[in-house]
Amino acid sequence: MSLLQRLALASLIALLPACATLTPAQREHAARLVLEARPQQVDCDRADACAQPSPLRALAAEAFAQSTPETPRHYALLLDRGTDALLARINLIRSATTAIELQTYIFDEDDAGRLVLDELIAAARRGVRVRVLIDQLAALRHVDTLTALAAAHANFEVRLYNPVLQRARTSYPQYVLAAACCWRGLNQRMHTKLLLVDGAVGISGGRNYQDEYYDWDPEYNFRDRDVLVAGPTARVMDVEFDAFWNDRRSVPVERLIDIGRRVLREGVPTLHPAQFEQPQRAEAMRVDAGDEALVQQRLADRALPVGEVRYVSDPPDKHEGEGHEHAAASESLRTLIESAREEVMLQTPYLVLSKPAQQMFREMQERADPPRVIISTNSLASTDAFIVYALSYKYKRRYLRDFGFTIYEYKPFPLDAPVDLAATGVALPASQPAGVPHARRPRHPQGSATERERYRHLSREYAALRYARRRANEPVPLRRAGVRVGLHAKSLVIDRQVGVVGTHNFDPRGDEYNTESAVVIRDPAFARELAASIERDIAPANSWVIAPRDKPPVLSGLDYSLGKVSEHLPVFDLWPVRYATSYEFMPGPACPLPVPPDTPGFRACYRPVGDFPEVSLGLKGLTTRIFTAFGAGLAPIL
Structure with a gap:
């Protein structure tokens, strides 16, 4: 066997794990195990899902009250400071009464990412339907985390957009294989970013879910910008999110190969409590998000009444x-x-x-x-x-x-x-x-x-x-x-x-x-x-x-x-x-x-x-x- 042939064989052997898959029956069985593991119990029996009063959510009520089909009214709030952007997100998540939709490119497992995840799961447990759509290329770090999230609660769903080789996480050999066979498809990513609460208030802009976007990184932080919009345009955001959620490229995580194999091999893991690098900072953000007067002063008071959005x-x-x-x-x-x-x-x-x-x-x-x-x-x-x-x-x-x-x-x-x-x-x-x-x-x-x-x-x-x-x-x-x-x-x-x-x-x-x-x-x-x-x-x-x-x-x-x-x-x-x-x-x-x-x-x-x-x-x-x-x-x- 020549040197070239040996190199080709070695490359093929290295890429074989990337081709490993599940039979349809195995995939269905793994998905069923995940669905059966989801808790059904809801912690709140109130019609509003025990939502927290929020000055930001109140902006939507005002905007809808002032709107007509011919002259829609909105409130718009620029979110320049990272800590304000995180405060607004957590406060809005807690204000949800029916539905939360989150769409993003990057979702990390650092302090900011885990804090938002904890709040989303808490909302699901009190009766809010939570749907999270993440581009697969930058979705969390660990298969175990995604598997545990798939079974976190019956009201909580996670899908990954355009999963490379139908996997949640992609190794280097798998990435090389995908690049060799499907370069354009590999690069087609969902860079859209949206947080939408009750079809009434939305946040969109440049920020992902990672410490660097919220002034929480000790080395490098992004000077970024979002805009919060309250009013009728949120209904358009809802329709656009549904189009992504229902698209064939958005795959429930329990149906991905590596997650299915993990479930069949070891069962459904438990989502471990967050280990914050700076727990006092995370706790302070939790407290601030529950302070109605603070949110009013730092955020809601700066919102501008606007017309066409x-x-x-x-x-x-x-x-x-x-x-x-x-x-x-x-x-x-x-x-x-x-x-x-x-x-x-x-x-x-x-x-x-x-x-x-x-x-x-x-x-x-x-x-x-x-x-x-x-x-x-x-x-x-x-x-x-x-x-x-x-x-x-x-x-x-x-x-x-x-x-x-x-x-x-x-x-x-x-x-x-x-x-x-x-x-x-x-x-x-x-x-x-x-x-x-x-x-x-x-x-x-x-x-x-x-x-x-x-x-x-x-x-x-x-x-x-x-x-x-x-x-x-x-x-x-x-x-x-x-x-x-x-x-x-x-x-x-x-x-x-x-x-x-x-x-x-x-x-x-x-x-x-x-x-x-x-x-x-x-x-x-x-x-x-x-x-x-x-x-x-x-x-x-x-x-x-x-x-x-x-x-x-x-x-x-x-x-x-x-x-x-x-x-x-x-x-x-x-x-x-x-x-x-x-x-x-x-x-x-x-x-x-x-x-x-x-x-x-x-x-x-x-x-x-x-x-x-x-x-x-x-x-x-x-x-x-x-x-x-x-x-x-x-x-x-x-």
Whole structure:
């Protein structure tokens, strides 16, 4: 047997476990055992399922009372701070009287994930129907947990969307097999995110169920954004959720192969009590969620009365054939952007545009009076996906010059971010306010087992990088230690009249592969509030501005032309001098306020700080440039 034949045989043997399955009779028997193990008893005999009074739930009652079929009324609440977003979720779950629907991409088994799970199960036990739909690629860590949840209660159901090889968890050999046979299907993920209570109040936006989204991680937290909507549009959310729940790709967990084998082999496991890393923090959140006055003050009082609200959601049919055929979210966002007359504010963590989006911005820039386009995105120092940043870096000249963008890149240690650092559990210096990020030593050393596990989960927004090496998935090393913050919010403001909060990263994955959703609110007050939130993110304390670098003293035209030619190459984009770099605002008597890069005197108030400020240049910096040169073909899946 030749060496090639031996290698092929070894590969086949390694992949054989991925092909192991259950007979139909075995699968039915395992599912029946799970159903029989579900408790039927309900802890409450009241018609309202012993729901907790909630000021957020009361907003829906007011909205429905004020609405007519011709003039619907809603309340909308921006959830910028992570701890507020978690507080709102738990408070709403406790207010449910009939039904809770939860749809998400990532659901982890850390403190935030287990706290929400506990609240959902408690709601089921008091008589509320709870349905949880999670994309399989990022659904919990352990088969035992999913198996126990399948039998948690008769009112509690869990389904996984598009399970790879019909399994709850996928090993590396199984992932390789799925990638080899079904690459497009493997990448078709449910990125839609929704929490809906009683068909009356919904929360949608960028957040998954993981510590990093709620200011609870000691190393890296996302600056994210959700919107709570109370009123008639929640009924549309209910219909859209049902479409996913009833789709053939949404599989009850008890019918998955690895869970069925676990049940047949060892029976149905018990869901063990949560072992919180910081139990006092979890208990404090439980107490706060039951404090009606606190929820009223921190959340409900800030809700805005608004009129027209639309919930736009890609249907699961998007995963039939070519994704763009049912890309309702992409088409809706594109129509809104094209309608702009004066200004587009777009916030995305990953500035990689699809070809149709690039053509749209190019045509808008060719108008006689093009709108101003402001982009808020991540820097290399703040992003959780440096490979994606490399492609954004590649096209900076195109974005600035051809599309007229004004780009701001988020800093890893923003000084005025809506992030509750005290909630991370990291000891703050006595002189440091809890709301102001500051460089400090991480609680876990870089490279520890805890660190490796954490950053593996951070990468899971990207199906193509799911099993990449750890160092490919970590944020880049920085020059100083601290609780890093990365941008994850996906929002849009058109002419300060329309505000959008959703899940779409305005990228090719969102157009072609992922299902996405967005809440569109046509209300000037809401649009102004959302614009102010983005303006806070792009302020000098929180972001660098990207602008053309100073021209070389000689041959500047040749340098520009060669750089442009190099950028257009799909590979071998090796020109060493890029068109743009990062700038830091330098306030002074002559520069009291920050100004856009196209303003006369910009360079008198800003100093260049390099292409990758705050980054400890080394192998990651070199790798970023390599992906800039050779990675253009990855754009559709990144």
